[in-house]
Amino acid sequence: xxxxxxxxxxxxxxxxxxxxxxxxxxxxxxxxxxxxxxxxxxxxxxxxxxxxxxxxxxxxxxxxxxxxxxxxxxxxxxxxxxxxxxxxxxxxxxxxxxxxxxxxxxxxxxxxxxxxxxxxxxxxxxxxxxxxxxxxxxxxxxxxx
Amino acid sequence: xxxxxxxxxxxxxxxxxxxxxxxxxxxxxxxxxxxxxxxxxxxxxxxxxxxxxxxxxxxxxxxxxxxxxxxxxxxxxxxxxxxxxxxxxxxxxxxxxxxxxxxxxxxxxxxxxxxxxxxxxxxxxxxxxxxxxxxxxxxxxxxxxxxxxxxxxxxxxxxxxxxxxxxxxxxxxxxxxxxx
Ligand SMILES: Nc1ncnc2c1ncn2[C@@H]1O[C@H](COP(=O)(O)OP(=O)(O)O)[C@@H](O)[C@H]1O
Numbered sequence: 090x091x092x093x094x095x096x097x098x099x100x101x102x103x104x105x106x107x108x109x110x111x112x113x114x115x116x117x118x119x120x121x122x123x124x125x126x127x128x129x130x131x132x133x134x135x136x137x138x139x140x141x142x143x144x145x146x147x148x149x150x151x152x153x154x155x156x157x158x159x160x161x162x163x164x165x166x167x168x169x170x171x172x173x174x175x176x177x178x179x180x181x182x183x184x185x186x187x188x189x190x191x192x193x194x195x196x197x198x199x200x201x202x203x204x205x206x207x208x209x210x211x212x213x214x215x216x217x218x219x220x221x222x223x224x225x226x227x228x229x230x231x232x233x234x
Numbered sequence: 235x236x237x238x239x240x241x242x243x244x245x246x247x248x249x250x251x252x253x254x255x256x257x258x259x260x261x262x263x264x265x266x267x268x269x270x271x272x273x274x275x276x277x278x279x280x281x282x283x284x285x286x287x288x289x290x291x292x293x294x295x296x297x298x299x300x301x302x303x304x305x306x307x308x309x310x311x312x313x314x315x316x317x318x319x320x321x322x323x324x325x326x327x328x329x330x331x332x333x334x335x336x337x338x339x340x341x342x343x344x345x346x347x348x349x350x351x352x353x354x355x356x357x358x359x360x361x362x363x364x365x366x367x368x369x370x371x372x373x374x375x376x377x378x379x380x381x382x383x384x385x386x387x388x389x390x391x392x393x394x395x396x397x398x399x400x401x402x403x404x405x406x407x408x409x410x411x412x413x414x
Contacts, residue, residue, distance in 0.1 A: 101396075103403040109386040112404065116388060119396055142247050144304040147240050156351055159358060163395035170393070172359045175251045 126166065136162070136169040136214055137189040143176035150202065151184040157203045158186070161210060169214075179224055190214065197224040235308055237347025238272060238336075244305040245274045245332050246356055252278025254329065255363050259353065262370040263338070270318075270336040270343070277329040286324050309334055316340035350405040353378065354398065361393040367405075369412055376412040378405050 101118060105111055140146070140155040155171060162169040179185045182199025188209060189195040198209060199222050212218040235241050242259060249257050254276035262271040281289065289306050310320040313334040324330040336343055353367050357380050367378040383401065384392050391397075 101400070103399060106400050106403045107407045108404070109382060112383070112386045112400065113388075115400065116386075116390060119390055119394070119400075122396065123390070123394070142243060144235075144244050144308065147243050147247075148235055152240070152243060152348070152352060152355060155355055155359070159355070159395055159398050163398070169395075173247065173250075173355075175247055 134168070134191050136167060136191070137187075137195075138162075138169060138171045139174045139177075139187040140171065141175070141177040141179070141183065141185045141187075142173035143180075145176070145180040146183045146185065149183040154184045154186065154201050154203065154206050157206050158210075161207070162214075165210060165215075167210070167214060182224055185224065188213065190217070195226065197226050198222045199224045235312065235344070237345045238270075239347030239349050239352040241305075241309045241312070241344075242272070242274065242349075243352050243356070245309060246276075248305060249274065249276035249278050249330065250360060250363065252276065252280070252330065254278035256366075257356075257363055258366040258368070260368045260370075261349075264372065265338075268337050268339045270338045271334070272336070273331065273333045275329065275331040280326040280328055280330055281324040282326050286322065289322065290320075306332070312336075312342075312344055315342045350402050350409060354402045354405055357383075357401065358393050358395075358398050361391060369409060371412045374412045374414070376408045378408070 101115060101122075106115065138158055140151050140158070142151050142155070155173065158171045162171065174187075177185055177187065177197065179197065179199055184201045185197055185199045186201050186206075186209075187195050187197045190213075196213070198205065198220070201209070201222070205220075205222060208220045212220045235244070246257055246259065256277045258273075258275040260271070260273040260275075263269070290310050291307065306322065309332070313320045313336050316337040317340055318335040318337050320335070321333045322330065323333070353365070357365050363380075365378075365380045369376045369378075380392060387397065392401075
């Protein structure tokens with residue numbers, strides 16, 4: 090490595106991002122890091138996660154779970170898309186998330202906190218093992234909103 | 235809802251469900267006027283008058299999954315509880331605006347909560363929507379506009395997970411600066 094080259098494994102220094110110009114400056118560093126990852130760009134090969142983000146979900150902490158998912162999946166190098174959706178109809182079990190592993194049927198998990206989210210990533214997403222808290226899916230309600 | 239950022243998430247989720255592709259969130263804080271104004275505007279499918287009249291009623295929702303819609307009535311209640319005001323306007327095919335005013339000196343005033351986390355999460359998970367977040371504190375103001383951010387990021391998508399903590403830092407530091 091030439092001395093002027095930045096260390097590609099070093100985490101990006103967040104404290105320096107204060108303006109759009111700072112974002113522009115950091116772009117090539119981000120691109121280098123992204124190119125080092127052997128991730129597929131095919132959406133159908135991504136793990137899809139939908140977080141129920143209606144009133145009841147928000148009030149019970151869905152945002153914290155979603156923030157955790159976005160950060161942790163990236164840190165653990167799992168190619169995933171995390172999106173939000175309206176009410177999935179399981180207000181009694183909020184926060185709820187729907188996880189779709191490529192090639193498998195979607196599963197809905199209830200009462201998800203960051204600890205449960207960690208288990209879902211480690212056990213279900215990484216190894217396909219089932220974890221507690223799966224809600225039997227009523228497809229009608231999922232399409233409801 | 236424990237704080238204003240949760241209300242924002244909730245109201246913006248309605249805009250997303252209404253297929254908006256432009257969502258503007260405006261906050262204006264004027265201490266000397268005892269005013270905290272939160273406006274959320276979208277260009278979604280809107281509501282007709284009949285629906286609009288029902289929407290502030292906690293027992294109304296178009297959803298089939300639950301009997302009551304709570305998001306709008308809760309925001310209205312929390313604004314009015316501080317002695318503030320609430321208004322919702324909507325035109326079918328044009329969009330909706332949800333306007334609320336709080337009196338921040340009132341003991342029932344909600345804390346602001348995690349604004350940067352909420353806004354950045356919304357931008358991250360809805361890359362196709364143009365978000366404009368305008369934060370005015372006294373004479374200062376800051377505007378977080380996803381079109382500008384996309385332009386700055388170039389080929390890197392706004393929903394790239396690696397970018398997510400960066401946008402949060404960008405918004406956080408600028409909000410802190412604006413509040414000085
Ligand atoms: N921005 C909007 N654009 C169009 N329709 C809306 C908007 N906000 C709310 N609505 C309509 O009003 C209903 C009630 O909204 P709300 O009180 O937030 O309850 P909920 O979203 O939990 O059903 C929604 O289901 C939707 O049909």
